[in-house]
Amino acid sequence: MNEKKTPAIRFQGFTDDWEERKLGDVFQEYSEKNHEELPVLTIVQGKGTVLRDESNRNLQYDKSSLSNYKMVKKDDFIVHLRSFEGGFEKANSNGIISPAYHTLHGDDTDSSFYYPFFRSKNFIERLLKPHVYGIRDGKSIDIEGMKTIDIPVPSFAEQQKIGGYLDQVDYLVALYQCKLTKLQLLKKSMLTKMFPKDGARIPEIRFQGFHDDWKQRKLGDVFQEYSEKNHEELPALTIVQGKGTVLRDESNRNLQYDKSSLSNYKMVKKDDFIVHLRSFEGGFEKANSNGIISPAYHTLHGDNTDSRFYYPFFRSKNFIECLLKPHVYGIRDGKSIDVEGMKTIDIPVPSFAEQQKIGCYLERIDCLIAIHQNKLSKLQKIKQALLSKLFV
Known part of the structure; x- marks a missing residue:
């Protein structure tokens, strides 16, 4: 042949x-x-x-x-x-x-x-x-x-041409990987410095114009749980850990659900928080759009709160491993959150204006991280495609 x-x-x-x-x-x-x-x-x-x-x-x-x-x-x-x-x-x-x-x-x-x-x-x-x-x-x-x-x-000249081109692609992959790593480290550093450490009333780094001490209030006083059902007109949502919600019908997860039971689903409003009794990565997620979710979830809304500020706080190591941990019970994959106990946690409450300033800044970093992740993913796909077409 x-x-x-x-x-x-x-x-x-x-x-x-x-x-x-x-x-x-x-x-x-x-x-x-x-x-x-x-x-x-x-x-x-x-x-x-x-x-x-x-x-x-x-x-x-x-x-x-x-x-x-x-x-x-x-x-x-x-x-x-x-x-x-x-x-x-x-x-x-x-x-x-x-x-x-x-x-x-x-x-x-x-x-x-x-x-x-x-x-x-x-x-x-x-x-x-x-x-x-x-x-x-x-x-x-x-x-x-x-x-x-x-x-x-192939001829040595053609080897050099192909090798040099792939080196350029590798350089770009490494460049965007380096930029992405730096942004991720920047975000991690800022999260530790823009929130007060244990016992402190102000963070290490603040935006100009903010001087007041941060208050401490119970989570359940800042965020109120609500449960509204009979909203079948809204789209069903599913949770993606670390990314909030997506439309269930557009999810790549093969989730089966009985559409006749949608009247029992809970409504959640955009930017409100979602907590599952089961403790996965702390259990907190954020709604990226209005919709309805499984009745197994709890929904929390806070007046004069900026979800861009509280979302990284709720997903922080300090919140999950220190503040939330006393209210988590069970072992391994069977861990669950005591929601009523969770509501007694003291959380930081700066002014709404400062929340917005910090939230906006962190959102911009997340946007840059997403851009670089997207570019890196595209370059890696381009390299894979080239490897299949530049070789016999």
């Missing part, structure tokens, strides 16, 4: 069929020791190598045995007999690695081209799989068998 010898997408100027050669003919194994002058490297799955002394993994090694460590050159490949995610990684710098690894070098090969290929689902699950033996965490790679795998070999 004649197999396709060219990928679905090619860069301009490349028209020749790709060759197919044995992995062991393209990449030669080498083993050079007695290089104690080089830095010791460790492997990070999916990211190549890092200096072992700068790794956050607490790895102990006998420095007297470094003469037995293998040298690896930048951009060469590293394979462990044990099959973790296929076993292939790439050296990001010159160094020495544990003798348990195998090192592979290929003349006229571009590692930026072959690295995504070696980590692709096609290579790991189809080509490499026949040469993996053992079960579960004990899986190992038959190195000599692995060398018999047929791999694609």
